[in-house]
Amino acid sequence: xxxxxxTPKYLVTQMGNDKSIKCEQNLGxxxxxxxxQDSKKFLKIMFSYNNKELxxxxxxxxxxxxxxxxxxxxxxxINSLELGDSxxxxxxxSRIAGGTNNEQFFGPGTRLTVL
Amino acid sequence: xxxxxxxxxxxxxxEGENATMNCSYKTSINNLQWYRQNSGRxxxxxxxxxxxxxxxxxxRLRVTLDTSKKSSSLLITxxxxxxxxxxxxxxxxxxxxxxxxxxxxxxxxxx
Numbered sequence: 544x545x546x547x548x549x550t551p552k553y554l555v556t557q558m559g560n561d562k563s564i565k566c567e568q569n570l571g572x573x574x575x576x577x578x579x580q581d582s583k584k585f586l587k588i589m590f591s592y593n594n595k596e597l598x599x600x601x602x603x604x605x606x607x608x609x610x611x612x613x614x615x616x617x618x619x620x621i622n623s624l625e626l627g628d629s630x631x632x633x634x635x636x637s638r639i640a641g642g643t644n645n646e647q648f649f650g651p652g653t654r655l656t657v658l
Numbered sequence: 659x660x661x662x663x664x665x666x667x668x669x670x671x672x673e674g675e676n677a678t679m680n681c682s683y684k685t686s687i688n689n690l691q692w693y694r695q696n697s698g699r700x701x702x703x704x705x706x707x708x709x710x711x712x713x714x715x716x717x718r719l720r721v722t723l724d725t726s727k728k729s730s731s732l733l734i735t736x737x738x739x740x741x742x743x744x745x746x747x748x749x750x751x752x753x754x755x756x757x758x759x760x761x762x763x764x765x766x767x768x769x
Contacts, residue, residue, distance in 0.1 A: 649700035
């Protein structure tokens with residue numbers, strides 16, 4: 544039983560292409576997140592959605608557009624891919640946003656390579 | 659700037675030894691969390707310590723928190739090869755809506 548799943552696991556594409564990464568959680572959580580992990584393993588929040596509504600949009604280029612069709616899904620669409628977008632992207636979920644006992648559950652990651 | 663900073667960046671030990679990792683943060687917190695990331699995998703939550711707690715145990719893990727020094731430590735006792743991973747501390751941003759992660763400590767345990 545996969546709690547947070549992402550597809551694809553690997554994505555290799557050319558500069559300028561548009562691609563999407565899908566994320567689904569079966570935990571019944573209200574909040575979902577996208578993180579980017581660079582080659583130095585630095586993990587940074589990109590977006591956060593609570594009950595399908597955007598609550599965080601960090602300084603991410605507008606080429607990145609998250610879409611949440613329902614509470615269990617948060618997809619990430621990236622337009623006009625650039626070399627610097629190469630990274631591992633992690634989806635995560637938590638029961639609620641914030642709070643004093645808010646463990647996050649992570650997906651396995653999607654390794655994006657832009658050539 | 660990032661909230662947490664782990665120290666050391668890398669740690670190599672033998673099986674059976676203890677491993678200690680430290681984390682410093684900048685702002686006031688409600689809690690601090692530690693996560694583990696095995697190579698090529700997502701992060702897994704290990705333990706959460708609240709701001710009014712000073713120490714917490716979970717199996718072979720011991721976490722301490724010193725809010726006056728804005729620091730936390732993670733101790734793994736009697737380490738095993740399977741403990742080889744990167745370890746991250748994380749605290750919430752000011753709005754309490756997302757976790758801010760440190761750069762992590764990469765632990766290698768050799769048998």
